[in-house]
Amino acid sequence: MSERQQTSLDLFLSESQRALETVFGDPPAARPNPAADTADVELDAAERRHAAGLMRINHVGEICAQALYSGQAAVARDPSTREHLLEAAQEETDHLAWCAQRLRELDSRPSLLNPLWYAGSYAIGALAGLRGDGWNLGFVVETERQVEAHLDEHLQTLPEADLRSRDILRTMKADEARHADNAEQAGARVLPQPVPTIMAAASKLMKAVAYRL
Numbered sequence: 001m002s003e004r005q006q007t008s009l010d011l012f013l014s015e016s017q018r019a020l021e022t023v024f025g026d027p028p029a030a031r032p033n034p035a036a037d038t039a040d041v042e043l044d045a046a047e048r049r050h051a052a053g054l055m056r057i058n059h060v061g062e063i064c065a066q067a068l069y070s071g072q073a074a075v076a077r078d079p080s081t082r083e084h085l086l087e088a089a090q091e092e093t094d095h096l097a098w099c100a101q102r103l104r105e106l107d108s109r110p111s112l113l114n115p116l117w118y119a120g121s122y123a124i125g126a127l128a129g130l131r132g133d134g135w136n137l138g139f140v141v142e143t144e145r146q147v148e149a150h151l152d153e154h155l156q157t158l159p160e161a162d163l164r165s166r167d168i169l170r171t172m173k174a175d176e177a178r179h180a181d182n183a184e185q186a187g188a189r190v191l192p193q194p195v196p197t198i199m200a201a202a203s204k205l206m207k208a209v210a211y212r213l
């Protein structure tokens with residue numbers, strides 16, 4: 001087997017392992033849960049269902065973030081861009097773990113469609129990355145800004161009493177804003193229309209489905 005084939009095979013195997021761990025494993029957070037010391041106020045059944053729907057959306061968002069960043073990193077040209085993407089992905093793993101933990105506390109479960117969300121996002125990330133590192137980073141900025149806006153929306157619509165979900169989302173929001181700022185400073189280009197509009201439409205569809213499934 002040639003060295004090039006071996007490298008592609010290595011990449012394929014490590015990417016597959018990462019995908020399986022993200023979707024079916026329970027990747028641990030590196031930082032403490034922001035809600036660790038927050039009171040777990042009892043919610044009524046309707047509030048709990050609504051909070052679980054929103055936290056399932058956020059969990060899917062983090063599955064997509066892992067997949068996007070992995071896809072982008074796999075094709076990034078400059079090692080510093082790759083480094084940047086993988087570093088952000090580490091913080092997304094914290095978000096993923098915190099959302100999974102909160103879903104369990106709410107007696108709920110992650111989306112059944114996570115393998116599909118992961119595969120689709122990985123493909124989108126790799127396609128964006130193939131257009132070059134400026135696009136790659138531009139894609140990070142646009143994604144993070146959209147996630148930041150949607151976390152804001154969730155902070156407004158979560159049940160008032162769900163203090164634990166709120167603490168998690170507030171920390172995530174600050175992290176996402178920093179991810180966008182860092183990518184901007186690293187040389188992101190501004191994505192032309194209709195790319196941001198298509199991304200917003202895709203995430204709207206994901207949110208509608210993941211709230212229930």
Ligand SMILES: [Fe+2]
Nearest residue numbers: 062065092095
């Ligand atoms: Fe995140």
Ligand SMILES: [Fe+2]
Nearest residue numbers: 144175176179
């Ligand atoms: Fe992020």
